[in-house]
Amino acid sequence: MANVGGIIPDRPGEVARSVRWLPAVLLVCGFLVDYFAPVQFSGAAFYSVAPMIAAALLSADGTILTGLCAIVADAVTLGHFGLLATGSGMSELMSITAVALGSVVINRLLLVRDARLRSAQSITATVQRAVLxxxxxxxxxxxxxxxxxxxxxxxxxxxxxxxxxxxxxxxxxxxxxxxxxxxxxxxxxxxxxxxxxxxxxxxxxxxxxxxxxxxxxxxxxxxxxxxxxxxxxxxxxxxxxxxxxxxxxxxxxxxxxxxxxxxxxxxxxxxxxxxxxxxxxxxxxxxxxxxxxxxxxxxxxxxxxxxxxxxxxxxxxxxxxxxxxxxxxxxxxxxxxxxxxxxxxxxxxxxxxxxxxxxxxxxxx
Structure with a gap:
């Protein structure tokens, strides 16, 4: 079901082509917040939202890639500040991992729904051509x-x-x-x-x-x-x-x-x-x-x-x-x-x- 470019082109209500870059933009924003904002601020929210957005916009490959990037980006920043060594950042990393895995499941469900919808539309289009x-x-x-x-x-x-x-x-x-x-x-x-x-x-x-x-x-x-x-x-x-x-x-x-x-x-x-x-x-x-x-x-x-x-x-x-x-x-x-x-x-x-x-x-x- 994956497609070139990571977008499902004929999903109902297809979004503009520029929106497909939104998950990547969120990942970059999270990374910048982690590195340049004061220590009390975290980019975890961006890392969590990016895979969820990808599940609705991108293919299975695109969603998996977005989830992996979110996990890696969070792990790198936590390791850079020494939070993984102390164990204080493990809870945040596990939460982002769980969200990424859940996003993949949601994406697969959406792909199944889209396949059924396309099949139904094909049938109704055939009926229309026969009747009208x-x-x-x-x-x-x-x-x-x-x-x-x-x-x-x-x-x-x-x-x-x-x-x-x-x-x-x-x-x-x-x-x-x-x-x-x-x-x-x-x-x-x-x-x-x-x-x-x-x-x-x-x-x-x-x-x-x-x-x-x-x-x-x-x-x-x-x-x-x-x-x-x-x-x-x-x-x-x-x-x-x-x-x-x-x-x-x-x-x-x-x-x-x-x-x-x-x-x-x-x-x-x-x-x-x-x-x-x-x-x-x-x-x-x-x-x-x-x-x-x-x-x-x-x-x-x-x-x-x-x-x-x-x-x-x-x-x-x-x-x-x-x-x-x-x-x-x-x-x-x-x-x-x-x-x-x-x-x-x-x-x-x-x-x-x-x-x-x-x-x-x-x-x-």
Whole structure:
């Protein structure tokens, strides 16, 4: 588990490179205090702290080396002043030795924890790629970009979802946010994405895709074998398609945040003509009627979850995506998403409180 340079580079919350020298600085400070301060002052505190700091920052080799240096430095100064010969310095030396040995044990425990954390992160990253794969960069006249930002730093997937799929009926996509937290929301997100992928290929109309999604969530909520019990399964979602041979986008909004249409310096929210309930709650309603939006050359459609609408700064002011998007200059959909996330982070100046999924489509014939 040791690594070159003595630092574990991908430990969560990795410290700045300069901090790795802190144990050495403490050892030098302790040595200087012992040699140049009055005899009643001792550098033992520095020798004790240095291995403990090394256990959290350095590899096993670095921690062992720091502990040995602390023991040797203390022994040399005690011997120089004749405290070892009289036996009065043995208690101090034994204490520093015990701290150094304990630091090695702590370091090994931290390394085991880090290995388990990396394994868990690898698994969740694999799940994310399976559930939310990156869409193709371009399909026909459309350039595409996607972004998923988890609220938790170590989390890779939550209740927000998206999918983009090429079908016999054109490019179809979905973006949504399922109700709930934890594994219940993850299971619901997987059900929505899986159903969408099958329905998008099989259903000739967008309304048919939405009906299949409604049915899947409604039936999933009735399952008695779910490990976390029955409950309401529903999701806000926006389902869209770009029919081949046309310059338009059709979309059905089921209780989701309105997408934005960006063209030149203008930004407008695409509000649905008819308000509809979220997926999973609409069984028995009239069939959904898609809205149609003209796609002019150079225009971009941004689909997002409510994570950007609910982002607040320390004064409680919500982020205004429509106003902020009007100030963003970009040449590709990837650049748009990157600048938007950076702008949200500057607005909140704090860790995210909600997951955020983003999809952007630029019509570039």
């Amino acid at each position: 794969p990156a869409p193709p960069a371009r399909v026909g006249a459309l350039r595409i970009a996607a972004r998923y930002e988890a609220a938790e730093q170590e989390a890779d997937i939550g209740g927000d979802l998206y999918a983009v799929q090429t079908t016999p009926y054109g490019l179809r996509c979905i973006i949504g946010d399922v109700c709930g937290k934890g594994m219940d929301s993850v299971e619901a997100a997987i059900a929505v994405v899986g159903t969408f992928r099958m329905a998008a290929d099989e259903e000739p109309t967008l309304a048919g895709v939405v009906a299949r999604l409604d049915r899947a969530l409604h039936l999933g909520a009735q399952r008695a074998d779910r490990p976390w019990g029955r409950g309401e399964w529903f999701a806000t979602a926006l389902i869209a398609e770009f029919p081949p041979g046309t310059q338009e986008m059709r979309l059905i909004n089921r209780g989701h945040a309105a997408p934005f249409l960006l063209h030149k310096a203008a930004v407008r929210a695409i509000e649905p003509t008819r308000r509809a309930v979220p997926l999973g709650l609409g069984l028995g309603d009239e069939p959904d009627l898609p809205d149609t939006v003209a796609m002019l050359p150079g225009c971009t459609v941004l689909l997002c979850t409510d994570g950007i609408h609910e982002a607040r700064n320390r004064h409680g002011a919500f982020y205004d995506p429509q106003a902020r998007l009007a100030t963003v200059r970009f040449s590709t959909p990837n650049e748009l998403l990157r600048k938007l996330i950076d702008d949200i982070d500057r607005h909140t100046a704090a860790p995210r409180s909600d997951d955020t999924a983003l999809l952007a489509f630029t019509y570039d014939p």
